[in-house]
Amino acid sequence: MLGVSMVGGGFSGDAVAATVNIGPANNAEFRVAYATPQEVAEGKRVAETLCVKCHNLNGISTRKDVPNIAGQRPVYLHQELKVYRTGARGTNAMSETVKYMNDDALMKVAAYYASLDPADPVLPKAVKGAPAKPDPVAAGKAAAAGCAGCHGDSGVSKTPGMPSLIGLDPKYFVTAINAYKGGQRKHDMMKTLVSGLADAELTNVALFYALQKPAKAQTPAPGSVASGKTAAAGCVGCHGENGVSGNPSTPSLAGQEAQYFIAAMHAYKDGSRNEPTMKGVAGSLDDPVIKDLAAYYASQQPQRPSVAKPMTAEEWAQRCDRCHGVNGNSTDPRSPALAAQRVDYLEKVLRSYKKGERKSKEMAVMSEGLDDALVDGLASHYARQKAKGAIYVILPPAAK
16 A cells, blocks of 8 residues: 555644555554545544543643543554553553453554644643752752862862862762761761751752762872872772772772861771771771871772763654664654643653552563653653654555
8 A cells, every 4th residue: 555644534733744654454443544534433432422521622632641642543543452451450431441442443543633733732720830859960060169279170179178079979979978967977077067958959969079070179188199009908908909999888989088088087096987897907007107008099090980960851762762762752653642741641641650550671671760750750751742644655665
């Protein structure tokens, strides 16, 4: 079959053209993508009987957690209806509605709803007027502004006795600051300064410093680097070669400010830092060796920890668009369009994929890294996009 598909007669709104290669083995699967006007009309009659209660005759839902299906991609609709019919999504209104429908009826009602003009984009009331979720790195930088006087603008110390904050895994950084907040690390000024930091702010600050360009502290370091390198042989197991830790719970020492290192070792020795392992290690070292260790580690080049900058919802959406089309307007009849979909439905479905309640290898991988904020952000992003119907141009089988 060759030509423009007759999916409901024409689109009054914008439409995207898509080409579909129809081989003999795929004719059954793609039949719904080029249904005739008569089949679409028969699908409308099915919809009037069985679907209007939830999806309305125009395919634009007014019920919470019920998706818009007007202009949805036809093969996808047909496949989803068959999944519900098998009971794979459990017993619910959809499975009960379609379980007695034959393939022909499913095909025609899918073609009907695919033929309709899609919903208009709507900014969800839940986020209307609300500020966008700030970039966590930018938020961390803002929260860390008060730290620059002691620790440097980017966490590289220029003040003897003040630690550099770069090169530390966020997990260690958060643990260390919480130790100051809780009094496990004795430092009255630090306890006062960090006591007002909420957990989210602290996480953002840790991320900001972790992503800064690594550099050595810009302060003098007493002691012998060569002797310190020899003494550091016993520290490699926890703090890594050259002081670059491979354990998120253990600090990197490379490039650390020397006077701070010395003060920290003395705190472990006298117990003002309560860490049994380090107390034993530090207790066996005399002051000259501690100074040599400080000089050695201060001379080493710090490395950025293995931490990726979190993506915004818009950046994440660029990944989703690879399958679902630019701005969620799929050109593949098998992949669902997401543009102008109900935000509550998108949130529900994404969380179902994350929990494994809804099965898809591809979506399981894609949703694995999504936290609640990203789920909400993605749902809101796609709900705001202008939806476009699709017209499928059927290509003949390739010549052998």
